[in-house]
Amino acid sequence: MTAHGANPFTPGFGLTPMILAGRAVAIDDFTAALAGNVPEARAILISGARGSGKTVLLTEFTELAMEAGWTDLRVHTSSSSLVDELRSMAIARLRELDPDAETSRLTSARVSGVGASRDVLDRYEGEGETITTVLDRLAELTDQDGGGLLITLDELQSVDRDQLHALTQHVQDLIGSGHAVAFIAAGVRPGVDALLDHERTTFLRRAHRIEVGSVDVGTAAEAIRMTIADTSKTIAPEAAVLAGEISKGYPYLIQLIGSKAWQNSGDADTIELEDVRGGSSGVIAAMIKNVHGPSLRGxxxxxxxxxxxxxxxxxxxxxxxxxxxxxxxxxxxxxxxxxxxxxxxxxxxxxxxxxxxxxxxxxxxxxxxxxGAATEPGSGLTRSHRSRRDPRPR
Ligand SMILES: Nc1ncnc2c1ncn2[C@@H]1O[C@H](COP(=O)(O)OP(=O)(O)OP(=O)(O)O)[C@@H](O)[C@H]1O
Ligand SMILES: [Mg+2]
CATH class of the missing domain: 1.10.10.10 (Winged helix-like DNA-binding domain superfamily/Winged helix DNA-binding domain)
Structure with missing residues (x-):
């Protein structure tokens, strides 16, 4: 770390940047959807290419919902059953929220300190508690607080169709019962389109679709400038313009070129044109390796x-x-x-x-x-930390 602190850019997948470029409308719409009472506006499908900012937008929506007093359940496509995962997450959340669970804990704690946690377990993990009951109870509690229940699913392209169907069925039931519920899924276009072709995915087909992608180059330059303005460094105006141009407005590239330029400027107070220009080839190489390589391979x-x-x-x-x-x-x-x-x-x-x-x-x-391949071959030899720390005995 230099005297100027850590690099403020986030050139990695799933990492939320300091400044979000080009998402103002989407964020306004979602904020309105949370506050409003149009259930359709709360079913959202985010799609776009690799590195276009889907996960970041999904995370931002989740944070906005939480700020508005909503509860979020984040389902993972890697789990063996989406519905089972949803159920156990809902139970865990209920334990935190349910005033009745709290009372039963207190009462039994007063009688005997040991029985406390088992009482709570019994309430939701008993045989009779179907996922429908559990979700209904959770949604009811979140409604009462003036919030709602947000269910999110990232990497939608890798989800199993039948599991998705089962999951969205529950979401629809909750909406049908009049609960405040939002559902957001995000995934790469080709996979998502293939899923939507299937008849059992009507719910998602009707969802409000947000296509994320490049922003205009001027907005990208401004995002880079603002990110740096929040630190002790500054960037020369023409350097910010060039950085915007190199990024071509692509979200991942905005972070990459910003990060390289920051790195190249070393201890200097100002990031100059040269620092940006020097980062350009590395940026292209990283784009090839992390975005184009994987999509060209198959x-x-x-x-x-x-x-x-x-x-x-x-x-x-x-x-x-x-x-x-x-x-x-x-x-x-x-x-x-x-x-x-x-x-x-x-x-x-x-x-x-x-x-x-x-x-x-x-x-x-x-x-x-x-x-012959879309990746740079590795080159050079470096002593690893093991060899540096623990040199061979002479
Ligand atoms: N609105 C934005 N403005 C600036 N940078 C962004 C924005 N959204 C995302 N980024 C940056 O772009 C990169 C990719 O973001 P993210 O992981 O959200 O992409 P993704 O679309 O989910 O990619 P994948 O398809 O691989 O999951 C990260 O470095 C992130 O910091
Ligand atoms: Mg992602």
Whole structure:
């Protein structure tokens, strides 16, 4: 750590940044949904590419709900049963909230100090307490406090369809009983779209959809400037502008370039243009490794060929040219075009034109072509802490 304190940027997945770029409208809408009484506005589906800020927005919504007196239950897609997990979390929360659980604890504690915790356990873990009863009771208690119950589910693309159906069924029941309930799910577009195609996911299909992605470059520059303004350093105006441009407004890249520029400035009070410029290649490499690498790895060879055929063009590519370069029929071209749009790798750019949908995807493909893989090979040898701390006896 330098005299200027820790790096204020958060270039890592799931890490909430100091300044949220481009989320003002979503946050206002959600705040209104919490305070209002339109149940539909409280079912939200956040989707977007890797590193676009889904988890961060989900976390921010959760915090807002908690500030408004709501209770949150965070279900994990990795659990073997979503509904079982929801039930045990709801029970744990009830123990904290239920005044009756509290009274029974006090009464029995007065009679005998030992029986106390068992009484509480009995109340909610008894055979008769179905998840419906448990959730109903919890929702009732949170309603009474003027709050509500928020259920969230991240990494939606990896959830099992039937489990999702069972979970949303409970959410719907709670809403149907008139409780204040909100449900927010977040996931990567291709996986989420595949889930929504299924007939049992009607609830989510009707949810309010928030697509997160890039913000404009000026907003990105301002987010970087504001993040630094809260520290003892400053950033030169032209350096902030360049950092915004390098980030291309992509949330993960805003944090990455900010972080690199901060690092490069060392002990200096001001982050200069050079510090930002020097961070650019590292930023692109990290984007390739952490975002493009994983999404290109599973790509079919035809789709990959399609993307490579786009590399020749400076700007958007003509779909006819792509078909010609691939040596395929234009009609087959459109199949790959549609699939790649679904994958969020390309997007339409006007009549008969497509372009890359994510920043530095072209660089990742070029890199892949040259190196055979979208990752930098490791280089150099460094003594580890073991070797430094515990040198071999002579
Ligand atoms: N609104 C924002 N403004 C600035 N930076 C952001 C914003 N949202 C997210 N970030 C940054 O972007 C990066 C990725 O955020 P997050 O983990 O939320 O992405 P994600 O969409 O959930 O990614 P994944 O698909 O891998 O789960 C983090 O470094 C985070 O600090
Ligand atoms: Mg995430």
């Amino acid at each position: 790509l079919s060879s035809r789709k990959r060929e399609y993307l490579h055929a786009m590399l020749q063009d400076e700007g958007p590519s003509n779909v006819g040219d792509i078909a010609e370069r691939m040596g395929i029929d234009p009609r087959n071209q459109s199949t790959y075009r549609e699939r790649l749009i679904d994958d969020e790798l390309i997007r339409p750019a006007g009549r008969g034109l497509v372009e890359f949908a994510l920043p530095y995807l072209g660089d990742a493909l070029r890199h892949e072509k040259e190196e």
